[in-house]
Amino acid sequence: MPVAIITGASKGLGRALAEALAARGWDLVLDARTAEVLQETAAGLQTYGTRVMAVPGDVTDAGHRSELVAAGWRLGGVDLLVSNASALGAEPLVRLDELPLQGLRRALEVNVIAALALVQEALPLLRASGAGTVITVSSDAASEAYETWGGYGASKAALDHLSAVLGAEEPGLRVWAVDPGDMATDLYAAAVPDDDDPRPAPASVVPAFLRLLDERPASGRYGAPSLLEGRR
Numbered sequence: 001m002p003v004a005i006i007t008g009a010s011k012g013l014g015r016a017l018a019e020a021l022a023a024r025g026w027d028l029v030l031d032a033r034t035a036e037v038l039q040e041t042a043a044g045l046q047t048y049g050t051r052v053m054a055v056p057g058d059v060t061d062a063g064h065r066s067e068l069v070a071a072g073w074r075l076g077g078v079d080l081l082v083s084n085a086s087a088l089g090a091e092p093l094v095r096l097d098e099l100p101l102q103g104l105r106r107a108l109e110v111n112v113i114a115a116l117a118l119v120q121e122a123l124p125l126l127r128a129s130g131a132g133t134v135i136t137v138s139s140d141a142a143s144e145a146y147e148t149w150g151g152y153g154a155s156k157a158a159l160d161h162l163s164a165v166l167g168a169e170e171p172g173l174r175v176w177a178v179d180p181g182d183m184a185t186d187l188y189a190a191a192v193p194d195d196d197d198p199r200p201a202p203a204s205v206v207p208a209f210l211r212l213l214d215e216r217p218a219s220g221r222y223g224a225p226s227l228l229e230g231r232r
């Protein structure tokens with residue numbers, strides 16, 4: 001069975017993706033900081049009969065990242081690494097003139113440095129996979145200048161660039177940066193608590209990720225809306 005590590009997998013997009021992969025027979029290593037919620041998510045996936053290892057911790061912790069990759073190794077390797085865990089830098093989001101620099105540092109630490117560090121840790125297993133794949137979860141805030149999304153957007157732009165260069169440096173892997181579009185999740189509510197407009201459920205964008213895995217297009221940046229055309 002193929003093995004995936006998914007960070008930020010206890011809820012939101014990470015959990016929806018974990019469920020879809022478990023349904024397809026993937027063995028999973030799941031990460032999030034809040035152990036009880038992560039364990040509940042992992043328990044809910046038992047119904048699919050695949051092996052699911054819940055490894056609670058913070059992606060910024062080097063020891064925790066090693067545990068994630070070691071768990072993948074125990075399951076037989078790492079075929080897919082999804083860097084999905086994310087920090088906003090300020091909750092709610094604020095304009096750049098008020099953005100706490102500590103918040104920006106945290107967003108860069110979680111969204112960029114930890115993501116690269118986990119790739120570095122998993123690379124030997126990804127290269128050995130034969131179908132090694134890295135997915136980094138991006139945002140349209142990486143490419144559009146939305147007021148208050150500057151710090152988070154800058155971190156996602158940096159993540160996009162790391163992903164693009166990784167794709168060039170590792171021709172044996174697929175490296176996809178994926179913008180999922182807006183989703184109704186705790187992260188979105190924390191970012192913009194006054195925005196009551198309905199947003200799509202995370203599960204509704206999962207078919208975009210499955211399409212990438214099925215079709216294995218070239219490494220690059222992809223947006224969920226175009227991947228979902230004719231797919232829902």
Ligand SMILES: NC(=O)c1ccc[n+]([C@@H]2O[C@H](COP(=O)([O-])OP(=O)(O)OC[C@H]3O[C@@H](n4cnc5c(N)ncnc54)[C@H](OP(=O)(O)O)[C@@H]3O)[C@@H](O)[C@H]2O)c1
Pocket residue numbers: 007008009010011012013014031032033034035037057058059060083084085086087110137138139140179180181182183184185186187188202
């Ligand atoms: N929601 C949107 O509208 C939207 C739009 C564009 C892009 N995105 C991106 O989509 C991805 C998923 O976000 P979401 O909206 O699904 O968020 P979510 O529902 O709030 O889930 C975030 C997940 O990440 C975990 N997490 C957060 N910080 C972590 C850390 N430092 N270490 C380990 N786990 C951590 C959370 O659990 P704990 O808190 O327990 O750690 C949770 O499992 C993110 O990369 C986000 O930037 C979201």
